[in-house]
Amino acid sequence: QQQVKQSPQSLIVQKGGISIINCAYENTAFDYFPWYQQFPGKGPALLIAIRPDVSEKKEGRFTISFNKSAKQFSLHIMDSQPGDSATYFCAASRRDSSYKLIFGSGTRLLVRP
């Protein structure tokens, strides 16, 4: 019930292409869904987040699509750049659980020049 399942495990995209990473959750009590970006040797950095009352949120080249009925959400990176090469984690949390994050297993993205 507390799991967040993330796919794919790894992804290779050409520069300028669209990167898509998917996550699914079970616990309908989750009310906050962030995406984190992590470079080697660094801590995760908050990229973009969404709440279940909206179906899409866009910030620059990054978009979260949220499907409440399917309990799924995804990250789309438009015009992917080599500098986007990193590991991406989806996560979920809930207010009544002190917003402790439950992370997906991560997706290693490689954007080829």
Next chain:
Amino acid sequence: NAGVMQNPRHLVRRRGQEARLRCSPMKGHSHVYWYRQLPEEGLKFMVYLQKENIIDESGMPKERFSAEFPKEGPSILRIQQVVRGDSAAYFCASSPLGVAFEKLFFGSGTQLSVL
């Protein structure tokens, strides 16, 4: 405004020794979370603290692990009698009190290696 500061960045311990990991949250942040990351895996929640209080330690192993966040000074994650399985990256995150406290900001982590 400095970010979340963790030290040391790398810590090497022999089996049976103690490991102390420190975390100074961002200025103005009063919530601290500790996470553990094993190689090629996501981060796993360990403990959530506010000043002088442990709020949620549901992710902490029952033995050898403890955490504190004193009124003054950094938060400390303490691992007694370390074993090889404790080798991992340990990340601290902080969040502000009140509005937007769901936004966690992570430090660069402490890489613990147990020989």
